[in-house]
Amino acid sequence: MKRTNRIVVLLISVLLITFIGCEDRSDLTAPQPPKTGDADFSKFVSIGNSLTAGYQNSSLYEKSQMYSFGKLIADQVGTDYVQPLISEPGIPGKLQIESLSPDLVIGKNPGTGAPTNLDYAAPYNNLGVPGAILYDLVDTTDYQQKSEARKNPFFSVVLRSQQLGNNIIKQALALQPTFITLWIGNNDVLGYATSGGTRGTDPATGKLPTDVPTFTALYNMVGAAITDPTGARKIAAANIPDVKNIPFFTTVGPKLAVGLEAMGVPAIVYQKNGEIVGTGVATTSDLKEGKILLTLTGGGYTSLLGDTSGKYYASLGITPPDGIDITKPFGFDPTNPWPDVFTLDESEIDVTEEATKAFNKIISDVVNLYSASWVLVDVNGFFNELKNAEMTTGGMVINGINFTTAYITGGTFGLDGVHPTTQGYGIIANVFIDAINKNFGASIPNINVSTLPPSIPLAKTSLPKNGNIILKDITWEDIIM
Amino acid sequence: MKKILRMFSVVVIISSQLFASGFQINEHGARGMAMAGAYTALALDGSALFYNPAGLSQLDGTQFMLGTTIISPSASFRGVTPAIDEYDMESAIFTPVNFYITHKLNEKWALGFGVNNQYGLGSTWDENWVGKYLAIETEVKTYYFTGGASYKFSDAFSIGITASYVYGDVKILKKNSLSPFDGDATIDLSGDGSSFAYSIGLLFKPSEQFHVGLDFRSGSEFTFQGDATVEAPSQFMSLLPTGNIEAPLTLPYNATIGLAFLPNEKLSISADFQYVGWSSYDKMEVTFTEFKNPDGTPYVSSSIRDYTDSWIARLGGEYSLSTSFDLRAGVLYDSNPVKDEWVEPSLPDADRWGFNIGFGYKFTPNLVLDFAYMFLRFDERTITNSKVDYTNGAAGFNGVYNSSAHLFGINLSYYLN
Numbered sequence: 001m002k003r004t005n006r007i008v009v010l011l012i013s014v015l016l017i018t019f020i021g022c023e024d025r026s027d028l029t030a031p032q033p034p035k036t037g038d039a040d041f042s043k044f045v046s047i048g049n050s051l052t053a054g055y056q057n058s059s060l061y062e063k064s065q066m067y068s069f070g071k072l073i074a075d076q077v078g079t080d081y082v083q084p085l086i087s088e089p090g091i092p093g094k095l096q097i098e099s100l101s102p103d104l105v106i107g108k109n110p111g112t113g114a115p116t117n118l119d120y121a122a123p124y125n126n127l128g129v130p131g132a133i134l135y136d137l138v139d140t141t142d143y144q145q146k147s148e149a150r151k152n153p154f155f156s157v158v159l160r161s162q163q164l165g166n167n168i169i170k171q172a173l174a175l176q177p178t179f180i181t182l183w184i185g186n187n188d189v190l191g192y193a194t195s196g197g198t199r200g201t202d203p204a205t206g207k208l209p210t211d212v213p214t215f216t217a218l219y220n221m222v223g224a225a226i227t228d229p230t231g232a233r234k235i236a237a238a239n240i241p242d243v244k245n246i247p248f249f250t251t252v253g254p255k256l257a258v259g260l261e262a263m264g265v266p267a268i269v270y271q272k273n274g275e276i277v278g279t280g281v282a283t284t285s286d287l288k289e290g291k292i293l294l295t296l297t298g299g300g301y302t303s304l305l306g307d308t309s310g311k312y313y314a315s316l317g318i319t320p321p322d323g324i325d326i327t328k329p330f331g332f333d334p335t336n337p338w339p340d341v342f343t344l345d346e347s348e349i350d351v352t353e354e355a356t357k358a359f360n361k362i363i364s365d366v367v368n369l370y371s372a373s374w375v376l377v378d379v380n381g382f383f384n385e386l387k388n389a390e391m392t393t394g395g396m397v398i399n400g401i402n403f404t405t406a407y408i409t410g411g412t413f414g415l416d417g418v419h420p421t422t423q424g425y426g427i428i429a430n431v432f433i434d435a436i437n438k439n440f441g442a443s444i445p446n447i448n449v450s451t452l453p454p455s456i457p458l459a460k461t462s463l464p465k466n467g468n469i470i471l472k473d474i475t476w477e478d479i480i481m
Numbered sequence: 482m483k484k485i486l487r488m489f490s491v492v493v494i495i496s497s498q499l500f501a502s503g504f505q506i507n508e509h510g511a512r513g514m515a516m517a518g519a520y521t522a523l524a525l526d527g528s529a530l531f532y533n534p535a536g537l538s539q540l541d542g543t544q545f546m547l548g549t550t551i552i553s554p555s556a557s558f559r560g561v562t563p564a565i566d567e568y569d570m571e572s573a574i575f576t577p578v579n580f581y582i583t584h585k586l587n588e589k590w591a592l593g594f595g596v597n598n599q600y601g602l603g604s605t606w607d608e609n610w611v612g613k614y615l616a617i618e619t620e621v622k623t624y625y626f627t628g629g630a631s632y633k634f635s636d637a638f639s640i641g642i643t644a645s646y647v648y649g650d651v652k653i654l655k656k657n658s659l660s661p662f663d664g665d666a667t668i669d670l671s672g673d674g675s676s677f678a679y680s681i682g683l684l685f686k687p688s689e690q691f692h693v694g695l696d697f698r699s700g701s702e703f704t705f706q707g708d709a710t711v712e713a714p715s716q717f718m719s720l721l722p723t724g725n726i727e728a729p730l731t732l733p734y735n736a737t738i739g740l741a742f743l744p745n746e747k748l749s750i751s752a753d754f755q756y757v758g759w760s761s762y763d764k765m766e767v768t769f770t771e772f773k774n775p776d777g778t779p780y781v782s783s784s785i786r787d788y789t790d791s792w793i794a795r796l797g798g799e800y801s802l803s804t805s806f807d808l809r810a811g812v813l814y815d816s817n818p819v820k821d822e823w824v825e826p827s828l829p830d831a832d833r834w835g836f837n838i839g840f841g842y843k844f845t846p847n848l849v850l851d852f853a854y855m856f857l858r859f860d861e862r863t864i865t866n867s868k869v870d871y872t873n874g875a876a877g878f879n880g881v882y883n884s885s886a887h888l889f890g891i892n893l894s895y896y897l898n
Contacts, residue, residue, distance in 0.1 A: 011838070022858060023858060023885050024860050025861055025883045026861060028559055028881060030565055098716070100716045398874075399872075400874030400875025401660070401874035401875075409661070410661075411661045423661070448874075448875075449874070450872035450874025450875055450876045451561075454659065454660035454661045454664075454873065455661070456662045456663055457662075457663050458662055458663060458664050459716075
């Protein structure tokens with residue numbers, strides 16, 4: 001019996017060891033970097049504005065920067081890409097949803113983030129400066145002075161020191177880039193459009209989009225500066241989307257029109273450019289069809305339409321200008337009109353569209369001039385397709401998600417109505433990747449945008465509020481960056 | 482706001498694969514288990530109530546049998562393709578119990594009563610892992626309270642039947658994307674239900690050396706009832722489905738044929754083939770009876786399962802080294818019912834081999850200890866065509882699953898002759 005026991009114990013031990021060693025498991029190999037054809041991403045630099053920085057929800061913060069389109073491309077090709085990261089809740093504090101039901105309440109996070117890698121010894125790979133216009137790429141003004149003068153901290157946050165290069169282009173070239181993305185000029189139109197046509201970036205008046213001769217000269221200057229005569233450095237340059245595809249301009253008007261129609265009100269009276277009293281009439285069909293656009297920043301004031309106690313001016317803390325009679329119904333009487341700053345009327349839309357068209361022509365001309373090493377990234381064309389899909393089939397299905405240009409629910413744009421969501425940036429990165437693949441013989445895989453995290457911020461607590469879309473204390477200066 | 486509400490309804494898709502061969506437990510007695518469950522033509526102890534109730538007719542006097550099977554599974558997922566990051570299922574121990582009393586009334590009739598857990602187990606993954614929208618915690622328990630009787634027509638032929646009251650208990654916890662918003666909702670569904678099942682077994686003994694056993698165990702239909710609770714950012718609390726839920730579920734039938742060869746008094750060799758009717762499980766549907774769609778109908782979350790029938794082949798042997806010591810071993814192969822495209826981490830199922838050894842030791846003629854050990858070796862399962870989306874859009878949960886399990890069965894039997 002003892003011998004038997006020993007045999008049994010031995011047998012069981014041997015079997016146990018054998019079993020445990022015989023799990024079915026093979027080693028897996030990590031994915032190889034994709035072929036990039038003629039494009040070399042070993043030194044990859046992005047030049048641009050907030051859209052390049054990865055700005056989302058009126059703010060720049062690490063969780064948005066991690067998904068800047070440049071970072072997404074860098075991850076796809078497997079290259080280093082250093083960014084001026086900013087801690088939560090971003091600079092400035094990001095917009096966030098405070099309540100979804102019964103009303104949509106959007107507020108601004110009261111905190112402020114701080115840069116976390118200011119000590120990085122070289123220029124950043126991501127040189128997207130929120131708020132930058134085309135001129136800022138070549139402007140050699142001291143960054144700290146410029147940040148103060150423009151009330152825009154990002155010149156000093158992103159560019160830091162003149163010693164790293166005394167303008168954006170110099171900093172980019174200091175990295176000896178093998179690949180550059182260039183997406184600039186948006187703010188040369190948006191500065192005008194988001195202010196309802198009351199402010200602008202043209203040097204002469206400051207009330208219009210950047211003038212075409214200036215834009216032409218500057219874009220050609222930038223083109224010449226960054227083009228490598230040997231053609232080894234490749235450049236992907238994106239153009240400027242039409243404002244009619246951006247929810248900042250397309251949300252409030254149609255929504256208001258529905259409300260007005262329900263009450264049997266045919267139109268509002270608005271203040272035309274340069275006027276005090278209102279001579280503009282926006283009918284509900286003008287608002288619905290987008291003949292007259294109301295900005296998202298005006299959304300909070302639509303609830304004051306008809307007010308006869310001057311609430312609009314009181315909420316801004318300003319005295320009503322001479323000629324305004326606050327006892328007349330707000331937005332319905334020529335002497336108390338709907339403000340110009342929230343309105344882009346037909347002539348202003350024309351100015352915006354013409355500027356966009358002209359700038360896009362210049363961008364495409366410069367790309368053609370250097371066609372051996374440049375490729376055009378037709379972001380404008382993509383947003384036109386997206387809008388078209390929205391009008392015809394209700395949206396564009398990408399990786400199983402139905403995207404539209406609609407505010408919040410469309411999934412493409414975040415709370416500021418101008419800047420994409422994380423998934424929206426993924427879509428844009430794919431537009432870049434497609435152009436790079438096609439033109440430079442690369443085979444970089446597209447990003448599955450459904451694997452990128454949804455990104456519209458939720459505030460920690462919700463506040464019960466009445467009204468429609470409420471943007472609290474948010475100015476267009478926050479949005480434009 | 483209605484629009485947003487509808488959107489959320491769409492994203493709340495309730496999992497999960499509750500059951501499969503991975504959640505079916507066939508180890509309800511250490512003697513049978515040590516022989517890889519090839520026990521339908523033998524059924525020589527109280528566990529006959531489970532393996533083949535006709536076997537009750539072979540048992541003398543009154544017998545008590547009590548035991549447990551300690552199950553220690555492990556599983557990992559590497560992916561999502563093309564990434565090869567590894568995620569491990571949290572380790573856990575499961576202890577389904579079994580208890581049987583049998584009593585021989587006379588030469589013809591014998592009765593039995595027993596309790597066991599024929600379906601069960603669970604899986605837990607980290608709450609923030611890549612598959613958090615598919616599965617975090619999934620737990621299933623069933624209790625079978627079974628009464629049975631056998632009738633012996635002759636030494637060569639007996640029949641047995643059982644009837645079971647079945648109680649089941651399910652808990653599913655996972656996250657849901659609140660796309661396009663930055664946040665998740667944690668959905669906790671729990672419920673219970675009861676059902677009935679029956680079984681019929683036949684035992685033929687054409688000769689001393691050759692036995693044939695047949696056993697049919699019915700499926701059982703459940704309607705689980707319970708409630709859903711949600712943890713989410715406060716902005717969403719009124720918008721997500723909660724409250725009472727109902728979910729129908731049909732457990733499969735099992736049909737088994739077993740053969741046993743007994744060439745001499747010391748040796749028996751047995752083989753079983755078990756067919757499991759899993760194709761009854763085509764979808765998982767949860768109805769939120771208190772949460773209405775915009776048109777006023779209750780909100781229903783449905784997801785495809787599309788299982789196929791599966792089978793298990795078993796081979797076992799027992800050798801008496803002495804009058805008080807039996808040595809046993811066996812091997813089984815279990816095909817799984819889950820198609821590649823629907824494999825989910827709540828149940829990382831795969832075809833598997835089971836290797837068994839064990840022994841029986843008689844302390845006295847009336848007191849017996851049975852012990853069994855089984856190693857379950859799951860085939861590595863590489864999924865390349867997954868239709869299971871792990872995002873709020875379309876991104877298949879492709880990757881590589883590796884699983885294994887150790888099972889230890891222990892039973893004590895006491896005979897009153």
